[in-house]
Amino acid sequence: MKKTVKVVAGVIENEKSEILCALRSHTMSIPNTWEFPGGKVEQDENEQEALEREIYEELNCTIKAGATIHNDTHEYEKFIINLIIMDATLIKGTPVAKEHAKVIWLPIDHLNAIKWAPADIPAVEKIMKQNE
Numbered sequence: 183m184k185k186t187v188k189v190v191a192g193v194i195e196n197e198k199s200e201i202l203c204a205l206r207s208h209t210m211s212i213p214n215t216w217e218f219p220g221g222k223v224e225q226d227e228n229e230q231e232a233l234e235r236e237i238y239e240e241l242n243c244t245i246k247a248g249a250t251i252h253n254d255t256h257e258y259e260k261f262i263i264n265l266i267i268m269d270a271t272l273i274k275g276t277p278v279a280k281e282h283a284k285v286i287w288l289p290i291d292h293l294n295a296i297k298w299a300p301a302d303i304p305a306v307e308k309i310m311k312q313n314e
């Protein structure tokens with residue numbers, strides 16, 4: 183049976199209404215695809231805590247996790263992901279790619295110009311639709 187992995191990811195918006203997008207490196211799982219930064223929820227932490235921890239570890243900045251905007255499952259070849267995407271507010275610092283190949287800020291109406299991890303596609307469509 184495939185394992186289900188619970189992953190939190192953040193939609194971080196800047197003052198120009200651009201969204202932070204992160205490129206998974208060739209050494210990561212699901213390589214060379216774009217994602218909302220975040221990661222797996224560990225035991226003994228809630229979803230907000232997990233997101234705030236992951237963003238600090240991966241991007242060296244402090245965020246406050248907000249409302250959940252997407253919560254769905256997607257079946258990959260090797261595992262099932264429960265992807266929970268939350269709004270996030272940058273509190274301190276500037277995001278720096280410590281583990282990703284790079285990070286970029288994209289206007290919402292350009293989000294579909296990059297190749298997203300398959301589990302993210304419905305969320306990207308939802309975010310773009312809400313912005314129309």
Ligand SMILES: Nc1nc2c([nH]c(=O)n2[C@H]2C[C@H](O)[C@@H](COP(=O)(O)OP(=O)(O)OP(=O)(O)O)O2)c(=O)[nH]1
Pocket residue numbers: 189190191210211212216217218219220221222263265299300301302
């Ligand atoms: N952070 C994040 N991960 C995502 C997204 N969409 C998506 O399919 N994923 C997948 C990629 C990874 O397989 C998993 C997140 O785990 P992780 O960020 O801790 O990745 P990792 O490279 O340490 O994981 P792994 O190699 O041990 O599998 O969820 C997303 O938007 N954000």
